[in-house]
Amino acid sequence: MRIPTLLLACLVSGALHAQEDPKIVLRFAWPKEGTVQVSEKRAKRGGEAEMTYRLRISPEGEDGGIRVAYEEFAFVRVNGMDANRPELREVMARLRATEGLIPAYRVDREGEFCGIVDFDTWLESMVGTLEGLPSMSEDVKKKLREFFTSAQGRETLAGKAAEPWNAWAGHWTGLEIAVGEVQEFEVEQTVPLAGGEIAVPVIYRVSCEERMTDAGVECVRLRSVQEPDSEKLLEAAERFLREHPVDRPEAALANLSTTTVLEGVYEIAALRPHRASIRMTMRVAEEGGEEHEQVDLREYAFLWPDLAAAEEKDE
Secondary structure (H helix, E strand, C coil): CCCCCCCEEEEHHHHHHHCCCCEEEEECCCCCCCHHHHHHEECCCCEEEEEEEEEEEEEECCCEEEEEEEEEEEEEEEECECCCCCCHHHHHHHHHHCCHHHHCCECCCCCCEECCHCCCCCCHHHHHHHHCCCCCCCHHHHHHHHHHHCCHHHHHHHHHHHHHHHHHHCCCCCECCCCEEEEEEEEEEEECCCCCCCEEEEEEEEEEEEEEEEEEEEEEEEEEEECCHHHHHHHHHHHHHHHHHHHHHCCCCEEEEEEEEEEEEECCCCEEEEEEEEEEEEEEEEECCEEEEEEEEEEEEEEHHHHHHHHHHHC
């Protein structure tokens, strides 16, 4: 991790602020075994979906890590309508065909994402399911298999699988921060490409918005804004499109930028999330065209068994 000079001012102001408000230290302490019920809302490209599932947590390995697996996945509403309505039958059939594609993954004792469990078996199942979709042409199926089974594709899939976990816990583990403090730093992230990876600098701004009590537990509201260098991101995108011409737009890209915001309410003692969200905004413009913006929003609500029992007792 490279920390720029810009961070110095933040560290100094943060140190002065901490004299009045001691830093909160966040350590990963999820249970080694158990379940948590999750409600998720997604909004993307004008469409919306609400779903529920259960996360099963179990010991994994001999170093204190855990395995996180999705169970009882179910769609509740799609575009504001009950998912069981007859007119949504075809749409739901396509969506439900992909329910089993969410992989289980391993997390180490510190809360860091370690990778997909039984990756090769899951990958073959995932590719096979996609190839079975009737709306997909044979050429696209071939391209998908070639990409997902390549080293580049495997790394991309692992990164996508890690996104929810990082919002839930991984991004915050080990964080030491005071209420009202903003920590800014730069990290070079690598983008996997067939012709070799490319390093993209990413500026992070992490803040603690407030300390609070939620469901009777001491919590903090955290926020992280991530912005990759737009020139390097555009270079990576152009290289990817050259390697995968089937996906290339008619005009060359003139500009590309993204902003990712993670936000949520987390228990101070265990880093268990009560609520979390991921908001990814992409702005893209082709040469001679207007800039277009696309927003992908994911919102999560967690119901931990002990908190649910406490709520029932209070009632």
